[in-house]
Amino acid sequence: MVGELSLEQFLSRYNTEEACADYLFQMKWPEGFVCTRCSHRQYYMTITRRLPLYECARCRYQASLTVGTVMEGSHTALQKWFHAIFLVSQPSPGISATALKKEINVTYKTAWLMLHKIRRAMSEADASVQLSGIVQVHDACYGRPYNPTHFTHAEEHPLLVGVNLNEQKEPTYIKMKLLVEIPREKRINRQEKENFADRYIQSEESQVEFITERLKPRKLKKGYPIFTIAQRWINETFHGIGGRHLQAYLDEFCYRLNRLLQKAPLFGSLIQCCASSKAVSYRTIVGRRKRFKPKQLADLPI
Numbered sequence: 266m267v268g269e270l271s272l273e274q275f276l277s278r279y280n281t282e283e284a285c286a287d288y289l290f291q292m293k294w295p296e297g298f299v300c301t302r303c304s305h306r307q308y309y310m311t312i313t314r315r316l317p318l319y320e321c322a323r324c325r326y327q328a329s330l331t332v333g334t335v336m337e338g339s340h341t342a343l344q345k346w347f348h349a350i351f352l353v354s355q356p357s358p359g360i361s362a363t364a365l366k367k368e369i370n371v372t373y374k375t376a377w378l379m380l381h382k383i384r385r386a387m388s389e390a391d392a393s394v395q396l397s398g399i400v401q402v403h404d405a406c407y408g409r410p411y412n413p414t415h416f417t418h419a420e421e422h423p424l425l426v427g428v429n430l431n432e433q434k435e436p437t438y439i440k441m442k443l444l445v446e447i448p449r450e451k452r453i454n455r456q457e458k459e460n461f462a463d464r465y466i467q468s469e470e471s472q473v474e475f476i477t478e479r480l481k482p483r484k485l486k487k488g489y490p491i492f493t494i495a496q497r498w499i500n501e502t503f504h505g506i507g508g509r510h511l512q513a514y515l516d517e518f519c520y521r522l523n524r525l526l527q528k529a530p531l532f533g534s535l536i537q538c539c540a541s542s543k544a545v546s547y548r549t550i551v552g553r554r555k556r557f558k559p560k561q562l563a564d565l566p567i
């Protein structure tokens with residue numbers, strides 16, 4: 266496990282493609298090479314490509330270090346990927362695609378896609394954790410300034426914020442999920458809350474409190490303090506986000522905050538999660554032509 270690194274420590278540790286490849290090798294085969302197909306432990310290494318290929322000495326199966334990681338299929342150097350993951354893992358304020366493009370010298374599209382792949386790995390890591398014990402669920406609404414005539418304006422996105430609390434009522438783990446269906450009435454309805462509880466809260470021995478408020482966006486935006494921080498972070502770091510990818514940014518916020526709450530090293534956790542999370546394609550990320558449905562993220566395996 267890699268702990269927190271300063272920029273100098275990071276640059277000296279991962280300053281070559283070989284150093285990054287060594288890290289991925291350790292992640293993939295911590296006990297030494299094992300063939301995925303036949304479990305044989307001897308291999309031949311081919312270095313004719315940009316990255317080494319590992320060929321099983323018995324069955325000739327070839328394995329690449331980036332298969333099964335967010336870097337799979339990417340033509341971007343491992344060093345740039347590691348640098349991007351390092352920058353994303355800095356405690357504050359996060360990094361936008363415009364800033365990443367300049368830092369690691371790639372196109373805007375590449376930077377944007379890398380960040381979304383990293384976010385997807387974060388979403389998957391937190392999807393495997395359910396809230397349990399003392400849980401509060403708060404109404405919230407991300408969006409433009411309050412409009413008294415429309416609650417469900419296209420730029421207003423109601424969501425639920427689930428908070429695990431310890432005995433001292435301090436938050437220990439957070440989930441923020443956009444509603445699956447936008448309610449017609451001016452409140453987040455019971456069905457949405459039940460859906461949230463079913464998906465994200467352990468049903469046994471959890472003590473769940475729903476903090477119900479009438480959906481007056483002005484009030485909600487001043488509502489639960491952690492959501493207010495999330496909204497400000499999204500607006501200041503990324504200059505506001507539309508509904509299509511909003512869930513991914515909320516997941517990034519929660520991933521970062523959850524590691525801080527649990528005092529886990531952010532870079533170490535993130536590089537490990539990126540090295541063990543399968544890449545999603547550009548088409549998968551941008552291919553949705555209709556309004557982004559959070560259901561698609563909510564359907565990640567729990």
Ligand SMILES: [Zn+2]
Binds near residue numbers: 300301303322325326
């Ligand atoms: Zn084999």
